[in-house]
Amino acid sequence: MPGATVPVGAVNSGKGPDGRLRVCVVGGSIAGCAAAIELQRAGCEVTIFERSAGSLKDRGAGIGIPFALLELLQARDLFDAEMAFVPIKLRDFFVRVRSEDRLLWQQGFVIAATSWDELYRNLRKRVDDDIYRQGSEVAAIETESGGALVELAGGQRRVFDLVVCADGYTSTGRRRLFAGEDLRYAGYVMWRGLIEEALLSSVEPYEGINIFAMSRLGHLIAYLVPGKQGETGPGERRLNWGWYLNTPQAELGAALTDRNGRKHATSLPAGSISEARVGRLRELARDFMPGFVSEAVELTEQPFIQAIFDLHTPSYRKGNILLLGDASSVARPHAAAGATKALYGAVALAQALKRQPSLESALTLWNEEQSREGERLVSLSKRLGEALQDPMQDWADMGEEEMSLWWKGVIGDEEWYVMTDDG
Numbered sequence: 001m002p003g004a005t006v007p008v009g010a011v012n013s014g015k016g017p018d019g020r021l022r023v024c025v026v027g028g029s030i031a032g033c034a035a036a037i038e039l040q041r042a043g044c045e046v047t048i049f050e051r052s053a054g055s056l057k058d059r060g061a062g063i064g065i066p067f068a069l070l071e072l073l074q075a076r077d078l079f080d081a082e083m084a085f086v087p088i089k090l091r092d093f094f095v096r097v098r099s100e101d102r103l104l105w106q107q108g109f110v111i112a113a114t115s116w117d118e119l120y121r122n123l124r125k126r127v128d129d130d131i132y133r134q135g136s137e138v139a140a141i142e143t144e145s146g147g148a149l150v151e152l153a154g155g156q157r158r159v160f161d162l163v164v165c166a167d168g169y170t171s172t173g174r175r176r177l178f179a180g181e182d183l184r185y186a187g188y189v190m191w192r193g194l195i196e197e198a199l200l201s202s203v204e205p206y207e208g209i210n211i212f213a214m215s216r217l218g219h220l221i222a223y224l225v226p227g228k229q230g231e232t233g234p235g236e237r238r239l240n241w242g243w244y245l246n247t248p249q250a251e252l253g254a255a256l257t258d259r260n261g262r263k264h265a266t267s268l269p270a271g272s273i274s275e276a277r278v279g280r281l282r283e284l285a286r287d288f289m290p291g292f293v294s295e296a297v298e299l300t301e302q303p304f305i306q307a308i309f310d311l312h313t314p315s316y317r318k319g320n321i322l323l324l325g326d327a328s329s330v331a332r333p334h335a336a337a338g339a340t341k342a343l344y345g346a347v348a349l350a351q352a353l354k355r356q357p358s359l360e361s362a363l364t365l366w367n368e369e370q371s372r373e374g375e376r377l378v379s380l381s382k383r384l385g386e387a388l389q390d391p392m393q394d395w396a397d398m399g400e401e402e403m404s405l406w407w408k409g410v411i412g413d414e415e416w417y418v419m420t421d422d423g
């Protein structure tokens, strides 16, 4: 197993009988599994508490990650060498003007398009079943001198040297430790769908291309991702689409009300939306979206909805309790940054614990770097979202040059991730 060497550095500063750091990871999804694998390999004794009793699947549809991250995690054996992804090289911006679909701009955009289930499958199989405690909801976490106390919903209490809260955007850990920090609604929701490519009359517009269809209601993105079992051959993939629809705060409650009249806090799962609303979305797609995109919306039997939020927690640490992944900050999806940030954060934590002489110096360093990068990504994603969703922008008036200038104005000198595998 790569990295299974004699523990050194802060990894040896645990208070248990063998001196190894005893780590509790709260949440066993993307961030939690990645942290558990990395920390166990670094020499920590790890336990994961995951609330769900059943299998976690199909949580987030399509996910794009940078090639540098894909290669880093393959080299560190977090992902299989043959992990399934669809390579994307370009992004096409379209607009529909008086029933005609116009290509506004073709932008260089390189990303590996994969899916939540493929990421999870790769990570979960590397986590030992005996450290992954399903059906274990963490009810409370408290800092304790030199460690942290974790209480499960069933009442059991355990002390750890370090707790990593990877419990997602509604994080219990964050709410208890940083009570004032919560999700801020971004002003739009995303209707999403994932359909078999074989259903579409043509996938040509999507081959190697990330589609951005612009409209005054909000923009839609669509790209091919691997099939359910990781298939990447023509005819076997799926098309992932998401339409960000501007929805004032006053209408959010109605947008998140299911077919039975039940209000949900942040999302509506597939199959829970009334037929009338799905029908209305299809009508809007016919009116505002390029033909090949509205076909995908039309063919999606059970779209689902996710409200879009911003969240940045100024510190990702309180004592020996850390926030990782969406628990720490939520960037709007436009920078394709959420899973990427969680995965880099897990690797960086293991590296800090191995390299730093004390737990205090490792956590201080990790917190400074991760919270700085998190703040940058939340702000970049917000800027991108505001520009892409601007209802006053007349896309029909834009040409190649205007689009390129508009993009530079939004993104400035920002960069995506760069990281090497040197530890």
Ligand SMILES: Cc1cc2nc3c(=O)[nH]c(=O)nc-3n(C[C@H](O)[C@H](O)[C@H](O)COP(=O)(O)OP(=O)(O)OC[C@H]3O[C@@H](n4cnc5c(N)ncnc54)[C@H](O)[C@@H]3O)c2cc1C
Residues within 6 Å of the ligand: 026, 027, 028, 029, 030, 031, 032, 049, 050, 051, 052, 056, 059, 060, 062, 063, 064, 065, 136, 137, 138, 139, 166, 167, 168, 169, 171, 172, 190, 242, 306, 324, 325, 326, 327, 333, 335, 336, 337, 338, 339, 340, 341, 342
């Ligand atoms: C529309 C959309 C598109 C996206 N596209 C991209 C993209 O292209 N690229 C990208 O990098 N990212 C993308 N993301 C973000 C990405 O999906 C997340 O950032 C990523 O999955 C990280 O998740 P996580 O592991 O931190 O949290 P989650 O996946 O939310 O997992 C949290 C886990 O904690 C468990 N849990 C919660 N509370 C408790 C508790 N009290 N006790 C025990 N367990 C608990 C939950 O059951 C769950 O399993 C997108 C997100 C959205 C919404």
